[in-house]
Amino acid sequence: MRNEIITPTDREAQLLVHRAGRTPVYTYSRAALRDAVERVRAASVLGADIYYSLKANPYAGVVNALSTLVDGFDVCSLAEMETALNAGMPPDKVLFTGPAKSREEAAAALAAQVAVTVESPRQARLFVETAVELGVNGRTVVRLNTPYPGRTPAAAPYPNQFGVSQDDVAEVMDILRASSLSVAGLQLFWGSQYSDADVILAARKAMTEQARACADQFGLELDLVSIGGGIAMPWCDADPAVDWAGLKAANLDPGLPNGNDPLPLVCEYGRSIVGPAGSLLTTVLDTKSIGDRRYVLVDAGMNHVLIASRLVAGAGRGEPRVRVVGAQERAITSRACVTGPLCSQLDMLAEDIQLPEVETGDLLLFSGLGAYGPTFSPSGFLSRDKVREIIF
Ligand SMILES: Cc1ncc(COP(=O)(O)O)c(C=O)c1O
Known part of the structure; x- marks a missing residue:
């Protein structure tokens, strides 16, 4: 595998400035994107789908290039959703995330047949009402609130505002299951910028176990269980390098973390793909x-x-x-x-x-x-x- 960071050569850099017309200009390498997706796929749970989170870089050139390399996109706004769909990603492989969606966002996502994360009972009701108004069915993904592992509370404060509180999960399931919306998935996200393989592997295991317990409790038939990504982008030499070898080695154990009755896991990454x-x-x-x-x-x-x-x-x-x-x-x-x-x-x-x-x-x-x-x-x-x- 090539060097993690790929920059233009000096000659390429000079020509890219002419192509852009002026500086400052960001340049993105297609070769580096291909390498990065290959690298994170090898370091993710074997067989898991890889989703790219547009929040890390929604530039259309990058999103278009990634559309054939990854399995799905995670979007956080109507503009990101359109960029994802314009890149040719099928709507059922686009997940609209974020802790508080507006009525307009709910309607747009449902109209586009894009799955939405549901992060509270009130948001569940908003999606149900909007689906009735539009006369559509839709897919929802319930985000479960979860602590961030391996960090001090100061670095990763808990509790946080994301996802449905444990106390509210039953209510959210009741609201959704009495509607035309399906509970197609669960999302658990536990943080960013981790380089230590043991921390990442422990988090994946904890998220998978929490998702399995929830699916069993509510008898869910899921087609997507997003267990986060978390892999770091060492942006300067002082940042620790990611333990790619340790993450890759974990894939040699077929029992981890998904077991004999595999969930349809998704790992979602931003910075480690585009950084x-x-x-x-x-x-x-x-x-x-x-x-x-x-x-x-x-x-x-x-x-x-x-x-x-x-x-x-x-x-x-x-x-x-x-x-x-x-x-x-x-x-x-x-x-x-x-x-x-x-x-x-x-x-x-x-x-x-x-x-x-x-x-x-x-x-x-x-x-x-x-x-x-x-x-x-x-x-x-x-x-x-x-x-x-x-x-x-
Ligand atoms: C839900 C969710 N998914 C994905 C990401 C992308 O994270 P990263 O850039 O660390 O891979 C974030 C980052 O905040 C997030 O909150």
Whole structure:
């Protein structure tokens, strides 16, 4: 298997900027998407369907490329649902998730024959009423509230607002089973950004057991049991690497975690599929030194790449991976801070990193930024232009 993160070569990067018309531009590698799906499939429960969560990156080029690589899509808005359907994913392989859907969203999902997650008795009634109004049947997936394993309460607070409380599951089942809506599935999601195979395997086991107990209690015939994904995207060198080998090895034990009477399991992933495929190309607008700090000011800001800024990364998280395009020959003589063009001190994209000397007009490439990019960033701040995106 190839290197996890795939970036354009220097020549490709220069041509991609010409293709995009300007920087900043995110570039996504089709080869990296293919590798990533292969990698997560091998590291998931044997035989489980792989769903991609558009929240990590809803760019149509990426979603279209993934539509033939994964088995289904998880969407969280009407726009994401349309992107998923436009990519050719059959409606019965699209799952509309999220803890509180509006009447409009309920109607649109039911009209499109897309399955919806149900996360409370009131939401169950909303879907039932909407199905009656529209005169349609529909498929529901009951999301069960579940704690996040392997984390301190501070890092993953519990309780959280997601899914149906244990106390309300019977009521939700009663509401749905008295209607034209089927209970086709269960969803249990236990968190993100885990790299330790033992934690992930224990979570899969716990989720599968909880789903099986619920199916037995209510006599459900399920065609989808989503047990989450959770696999991390190590976005900087300081983040622990994912134990791919440990996850893959677990698949050699056919009894785990699904047993002899297998549930139709789905594993849903966002960041681990798209994270390694994305790079951000940005142009140097200015350089200067103030005190003992060298600043490199670029045309991408936290309005395009919030995840790299101090707001998300904080001060101690580690720095994203950056290279200067076409600078192999240049020596690194000092450290630098890469900052964006916004008038905010939070607009620091990489602090005190090893970087060759650069000049105005040079191209910097940030890698491993394919997940939670443009749509996770405050693009309205300062009313500046949106970042471009391109797939190659
Ligand atoms: C229900 C659900 N599914 C999938 C995801 C995608 O998670 P990740 O990007 O960590 O794979 C999330 C992330 O918040 C989620 O809440």
